[in-house]
Amino acid sequence: CVVWDLRKNDPIIKVSDSTSRMRCKVVAWHPDVATQLCIASEDDHTPVIQIWDLRLASSPLKTLEGHTKGVLSVAWCQADSDLLLSCGKDNRILVWNPNSGPGEIVAELPTSNQWSFDVSWCPRNPAIISSASFDGRVSLYSLMGGQQQVQPSNSVSDSFGPGLGEVAGQPQHTPQVTCQLKSPPKWLRRPCGATFGFGGQLVSFETVAGVGGAPSKPAVYISSVVTEPELVEASSKLETSLREGNLGDFCQAKLATLGEDGDKSKLWQFIGASFGENCDQQFLKLLGINLDELSSQLKALLEPVKENGIEDEVIEKVADLEVTEASDEFEMIAAQAVAAPEEVPAEAEAPALTTLDQVFSLSKDPTSDQGQLTIALLAGDIELAVDLAIKQNRFAEALILSIRGGQELLLKTQALYFQKAASEDKDVSSVALVEAVAMGSWEKLVEHCGLDSWREVLAALVTYTDSNTKQVLSGRLA
Numbered sequence: 001c002v003v004w005d006l007r008k009n010d011p012i013i014k015v016s017d018s019t020s021r022m023r024c025k026v027v028a029w030h031p032d033v034a035t036q037l038c039i040a041s042e043d044d045h046t047p048v049i050q051i052w053d054l055r056l057a058s059s060p061l062k063t064l065e066g067h068t069k070g071v072l073s074v075a076w077c078q079a080d081s082d083l084l085l086s087c088g089k090d091n092r093i094l095v096w097n098p099n100s101g102p103g104e105i106v107a108e109l110p111t112s113n114q115w116s117f118d119v120s121w122c123p124r125n126p127a128i129i130s131s132a133s134f135d136g137r138v139s140l141y142s143l144m145g146g147q148q149q150v151q152p153s154n155s156v157s158d159s160f161g162p163g164l165g166e167v168a169g170q171p172q173h174t175p176q177v178t179c180q181l182k183s184p185p186k187w188l189r190r191p192c193g194a195t196f197g198f199g200g201q202l203v204s205f206e207t208v209a210g211v212g213g214a215p216s217k218p219a220v221y222i223s224s225v226v227t228e229p230e231l232v233e234a235s236s237k238l239e240t241s242l243r244e245g246n247l248g249d250f251c252q253a254k255l256a257t258l259g260e261d262g263d264k265s266k267l268w269q270f271i272g273a274s275f276g277e278n279c280d281q282q283f284l285k286l287l288g289i290n291l292d293e294l295s296s297q298l299k300a301l302l303e304p305v306k307e308n309g310i311e312d313e314v315i316e317k318v319a320d321l322e323v324t325e326a327s328d329e330f331e332m333i334a335a336q337a338v339a340a341p342e343e344v345p346a347e348a349e350a351p352a353l354t355t356l357d358q359v360f361s362l363s364k365d366p367t368s369d370q371g372q373l374t375i376a377l378l379a380g381d382i383e384l385a386v387d388l389a390i391k392q393n394r395f396a397e398a399l400i401l402s403i404r405g406g407q408e409l410l411l412k413t414q415a416l417y418f419q420k421a422a423s424e425d426k427d428v429s430s431v432a433l434v435e436a437v438a439m440g441s442w443e444k445l446v447e448h449c450g451l452d453s454w455r456e457v458l459a460a461l462v463t464y465t466d467s468n469t470k471q472v473l474s475g476r477l478a
Contacts, residue, residue, distance in 0.1 A: 001027060001039050003054065015039065015052050017060060022046040028076045028084075036061070038098070040086060042070035049074060049086060051098055064103040066094050073118045079126035080186040087116040093131055095143070095181070099215070106182045109141050126187055143181050200224050200232050248275040280462045287455045373397075383409055390416055414438055437464060446473045 001015040001024045015037075025042035035054045041047060047067040050060035069089035077083040083106070084096040093109040093116055114135040122128035129141045194204035205220045226232050241250035251272030258265045266286070273282035365371035369392045376385035382405040389398035395417050402413035418435045422428055433456075436445040442465055449457045454477060461470050461477070 013054055013057055015054075015057055017050065019059075022048065022050075025071060026074050028074045030081060031076055031078045032081045038074055038076065038084065040071035040074045042072060042089075044069045044089065047071055047088060047090070049084075049096070049098075049103075051103075062098060062103055064096055064098060066096070066103075066105050067092060072115065075119050075121055077121050077126055077185075078123070079121075083181075083185060085119045085121065085129060087119045087131060089115055091115050093119060093129075093141075107143065107180065112137060112139065126185070143185070196225070198235070200226050200235070248272055251275065283462050284459050287459055386413055390420075393420075395420070411439075433460060436460065442469065442473055443476075446477050449477075 003012045003015065004010065005012050021043070022039075022041035023043045024039050026040045028038050030036035030038070033053075036051065037054075038049055038051050039060075040049045047065075047070050049064040049071060051062040051064070052060050064084075064086075067086070067088040067090050071086055071088040073087050075085040077085070082097045082099050084098045085093070086096065087093045091111050091114075093111055094105050095107040095109070097104045097106050109129065109131070111131075112133050112135060114133045114137075116131040116133045116139075118132040120130050122130065127142055127144045129143065131139050131141070133139065189207075192204070192206040194202060196202055202223050202225045203220065204223070205218055207216050208219045209216050237250065237253075241247050251268055254268050255265060255272065258268065269286055270283070273279050273286060276282055362374050363371045366375060369388075373385055373388050373392070376388055382401055386398045386401050386405060386409060389395070389401065390413070395413075398413050399410075399417065402410040414435075418431065418439070421431045432445065432449075436442055437460075442461060445457060445460065457477060458474060461473055465473065
């Protein structure tokens with residue numbers, strides 16, 4: 001193999017292997033290193049591919065042995081110097097990695113019945129390979145995987161003509177071969193890249209070329225990019241709080257910078273309350289609901305008005321009395337008797353009267369409502385008595401009797417009462433919260449409440465539900 005200088009039309013160097021009698025068929029230049037080339041032998045006795053460097057022309061750098069018969073064509077991929085293509089008389093198309101150790105076969109392409117005498121890489125899409133065979137066909141292959149059909153060999157059809165090798169009634173299967181590289185090619189690898197991380201961290205990578213012919217290695221760099229110092233400082237404080245666990249102090253410091261007004265301040269107040277001890281009480285206060293104040297107002301409305309009566313009158317008399325000196329002991333005793341107010345005994349509160357404190361009569365008339373209820377109670381059938389009271393629209397008696405009948409009967413009676421209240425075509429706002437508290441129907445309360453009552457509904461969830469239910473329904477309410 002002789003290398004020529006076309007400008008001078010003179011030979012530069014002659015490449016030959018003195019240890020073997022190989023006949024050079026094809027030559028391909030290395031796509032990255034200008035002084036390297038590969039030579040393939042078509043001799044069936046020495047079917048090898050040699051890699052040469054013109055700077056060391058005394059012997060080949062590497063010899064690739066994989067074909068069993070002479071090599072007819074080689075092609076070096078221009079997009080990836082780690083891929084070398086070859087075809088030979090052994091009806092094999094091999095993809096080599098000439099830069100890995102002694103040379104590794106990374107893929108083998110399916111072939112037809114005839115030899116392929118030429119192979120080539122697609123200049124626009126390096127993943128596509130073409131081969132030309134002696135049967136007059138040009139085949140295209142893809143190195144990105146997928147299944148490719150292989151033409152089956154049928155000696156009967158070749159000898160007796162097309163169509164005679166097929167047996168009637170027997171399905172003909174075309175074998176399929178998957179071709180895929182062992183490692184991704186260079187054109188799929190990103191030469192460099194960068195991405196931002198949390199806290200202003202920038203992670204970048206690149207491929208660093210090896211020194212002295214060493215393979216390239218990827219390098220990763222981590223650096224800090226500070227464009228907003230305030231954001232970096234806030235991020236550092238948050239990381240410190242997360243590490244030390246003092247999230248409540250972090251929220252208080254945030255509120256100190258934001259002030260007490262504004263939506264952001266309200267948001268941080270709620271976040272800070274979630275880290276406190278009595279978070280439910282803090283949530284209610286932030287919602288504008290003070291339970292102590294509301295309880296005091298209700299108690300003031302329910303307390304009876306105190307009668308001033310005798311006490312005020314006695315106090316006034318004592319204030320108006322004037323005690324003078326008595327001439328003798330008898331007058332002094334009389335004066336003290338006049339000055340001492342008459343003690344008014346406190347009247348004992350009379351117990352409230354009930355229905356049993358009055359004269360009554362029991363009727364057993366089955367045609368009257370009272371008689372039906374009396375008969376059911378005398379028979380000891382509490383459930384029947386509750387049903388009769390409900391039919392008579394006497395829900396107060398029905399609820400009281402259902403307590404005696406057990407928990408199941410009580411729940412049934414409560415449900416019937418709330419169904420009755422919903423069917424009367426009236427405003428059910430006063431009964432809805434009662435039903436939710438009594439029956440635990442918090443999902444219905446959240447689903448059907450008006451938007452103007454979201455604070456009250458959230459306060460009810462905080463007061464009555466557990467932590468898991470509270471979180472789920474609060475998110476649904478939002």
